[in-house]
Amino acid sequence: MFLSEIEPIAALVKAPGIVPVLPQSPCETCSLRSLQFCAALLQGDGSPNFIHATYRTTAGRRNIYRAGEPSEGVLVICEGWAVRFVQLPNGKRQILSVVLPGELVSPTAILERQFSFSVQAVTDVRYTYLPFAEVRARMRNNHALFDLWLRLSAAEHRNADKRLVDLGQRAAQERIAALITHIMSRYEERGELPDDEFPFPLSQQQIADCTGLTPVHTCRVLSWLRKNGICDVRHGMVKITDRGELQRLAAIK
Amino acid sequence: MFLSEIEPIAALVKAPGIVPVLPQSPCETCSLRSLQFCAALLQGDGSPNFIHATYRTTAGRRNIYRAGEPSEGVLVICEGWAVRFVQLPNGKRQILSVVLPGELVSPTAILERQFSFSVQAVTDVRYTYLPFAEVRARMRNNHALFDLWLRLSAAEHRNADKRLVDLGQRAAQERIAALITHIMSRYEERGELPDDEFPFPLSQQQIADCTGLTPVHTCRVLSWLRKNGICDVRHGMVKITDRGELQRLAAIK
DNA sequence: CGGTACATTGAGAAATTTCAAAGTTGGTGG
DNA sequence: CCACCAACTTTGAAATTTCTCAATGTACCG
Numbered sequence: 001m002f003l004s005e006i007e008p009i010a011a012l013v014k015a016p017g018i019v020p021v022l023p024q025s026p027c028e029t030c031s032l033r034s035l036q037f038c039a040a041l042l043q044g045d046g047s048p049n050f051i052h053a054t055y056r057t058t059a060g061r062r063n064i065y066r067a068g069e070p071s072e073g074v075l076v077i078c079e080g081w082a083v084r085f086v087q088l089p090n091g092k093r094q095i096l097s098v099v100l101p102g103e104l105v106s107p108t109a110i111l112e113r114q115f116s117f118s119v120q121a122v123t124d125v126r127y128t129y130l131p132f133a134e135v136r137a138r139m140r141n142n143h144a145l146f147d148l149w150l151r152l153s154a155a156e157h158r159n160a161d162k163r164l165v166d167l168g169q170r171a172a173q174e175r176i177a178a179l180i181t182h183i184m185s186r187y188e189e190r191g192e193l194p195d196d197e198f199p200f201p202l203s204q205q206q207i208a209d210c211t212g213l214t215p216v217h218t219c220r221v222l223s224w225l226r227k228n229g230i231c232d233v234r235h236g237m238v239k240i241t242d243r244g245e246l247q248r249l250a251a252i253k
Numbered sequence: 254m255f256l257s258e259i260e261p262i263a264a265l266v267k268a269p270g271i272v273p274v275l276p277q278s279p280c281e282t283c284s285l286r287s288l289q290f291c292a293a294l295l296q297g298d299g300s301p302n303f304i305h306a307t308y309r310t311t312a313g314r315r316n317i318y319r320a321g322e323p324s325e326g327v328l329v330i331c332e333g334w335a336v337r338f339v340q341l342p343n344g345k346r347q348i349l350s351v352v353l354p355g356e357l358v359s360p361t362a363i364l365e366r367q368f369s370f371s372v373q374a375v376t377d378v379r380y381t382y383l384p385f386a387e388v389r390a391r392m393r394n395n396h397a398l399f400d401l402w403l404r405l406s407a408a409e410h411r412n413a414d415k416r417l418v419d420l421g422q423r424a425a426q427e428r429i430a431a432l433i434t435h436i437m438s439r440y441e442e443r444g445e446l447p448d449d450e451f452p453f454p455l456s457q458q459q460i461a462d463c464t465g466l467t468p469v470h471t472c473r474v475l476s477w478l479r480k481n482g483i484c485d486v487r488h489g490m491v492k493i494t495d496r497g498e499l500q501r502l503a504a505i506k
Numbered sequence: 507c508g509g510t511a512c513a514t515t516g517a518g519a520a521a522t523t524t525c526a527a528a529g530t531t532g533g534t535g536g
Numbered sequence: 537c538c539a540c541c542a543a544c545t546t547t548g549a550a551a552t553t554t555c556t557c558a559a560t561g562t563a564c565c566g
Contacts, residue, residue: 061543086414086418088418088422088505088506089505089506090506092422093422094417094418094421094422096414096417108406108407108410109407111403111407112407116411116414117414150364153361153406153410154361154362154364154365156410157361157406157409157410157413158369160410160413160414160417161339161349161369161370161413163417164347164349164413164416164417164420165339165341165347167417167420167421167465168347168420168462168464168465169341169345169346169347169465171521172521172522203543203544203545204544204545204546205544209421211421212420212421212422213522213523214522214523214524215544215545216522216523216524216525216545216546216547217521217522217523219545219546219547220522220546220547222545223546223547234545235531252341252342253341253342253343314511424553425553425554456511456512456513457512457513457514458512466554466555467554467555467556468512468513469513469514469515469554469555469556469557470553470554470555472513472514472515473514473515473554475513476514476515487513488563507566508565508566509564509565509566510563510564510565511562511563511564511565512561512562512563512564513560513561513562513563514559514560514561514562515558515559515560515561516557516558516559516560517556517557517558518555518556518557519554519555519556519557520553520554520555520556521552521553521554521555522551522552522553522554523550523551523552523553524549524550524551524552525548525549525550525551526547526548526549527546527547527548528545528546528547528548529544529545529546529547530543530544530545530546531542531543531544531545532541532542532543532544533540533541533542533543534539534540534541534542535538535539535540535541536537536538536539536540
């Protein structure tokens, strides 16, 4: 199920007095090191600046984690996009959140050994399970890390509330516009200010599962957005052609 | 806006060496003392078994808190039902959660000075703002309290995810059935096992705002539930006439 | 007793889904 | 490099769900 698995670095950790230099350690070479939780986790107060963890990759459209399984640790998406979702027995599914590179899959779930949601790779993904004990220990010792976690967790919850408003009160075009602008603004927040064109690898089926629509209707809405010169979602990219109108659609009215 | 305001108990708190006996203190006489967060907050490790706070009452259908206002503390509903909601400029609103007596309005928001949601009384309500500093201090000193908070916060988030599935993937009857059974099971959890008939003071408009439906359609669904002998929501009460069928409707399929 | 908010009903309109078929795209192996 | 396959996207038409508007009925409070 995973294409590769990088060997843990236990041996080096044990060598006394040696500052580890680990060009092969995924965290060492990760271009997203400075991002959010990982950054705070790795640059704390004297702890080693890497974590002994399980690193894996998987192809797009494959499940990373299935609801209810015992979890191996705190799940982080290092590279690629993933979604957190609930699979219903009748075949429907609801995507709860889109996880971008460098993000925790669910900050709130960091203390749980088992999740009520599943996780699927959207693109090819590199991900890791940070060991619970290690994360917990560092959170205890590192106040800034703990605070960051509180903030991320609160933000996740606020976002869930926003999506609730979207699904309960807003029309199809608005939901899809809100999804696109939400992703766009998250890219902006992390300093990767997206151009008028940027990657958007969700399939129409996945967009539908995010927004509570059918793939057919999603397709029609996307054509409508294209025809009206608002944005063009295609081939894993989105090109914004009328940012103002898109924002207006996405804005809470 | 509030019908009465009980005088704070600062004078007594300051009297040295006197164990406060406060028959008038709302927490002292609260029949829900043993419930959840309040219980853990008040019975911890040597702190006084009451909290110097602002206690208020308000009539049903009145707003307790408006999104964005500076909050006076951690909002707890002592008596009555309330809802946590988002008001949209276009007049629509989405109820994010129903708050039952003794519950924190939003565990996750406990550390925030300002909320992104509003709060409205459903019935006449007695509520209180517990001072941030006091709650925070007790959480620091009382590990069990802190743990409880983590659990409540995680539960709130899981519930938001469930509602997301409801709104995104389920039909009107199912959403309403899920709302009713969710309330029912929360009453059961707190040991107040509801009979086949129990209080359900939400108006059809409020049920509509919970479920993302219009009041008119909500009315039709409620008539349908009544006609089919499943349950009868009326006059602030619900009578369950076919629990099995109701559970089946509410169950995730 | 009267008023106001809440609930019910009907009819028509709109949004969204369903089903089914045809068109595209991208990857794989020959 | 081409042919093929599988997954994804697009389109059409009809059905269904839900909404909107508007009128009427009902309950509760002062």
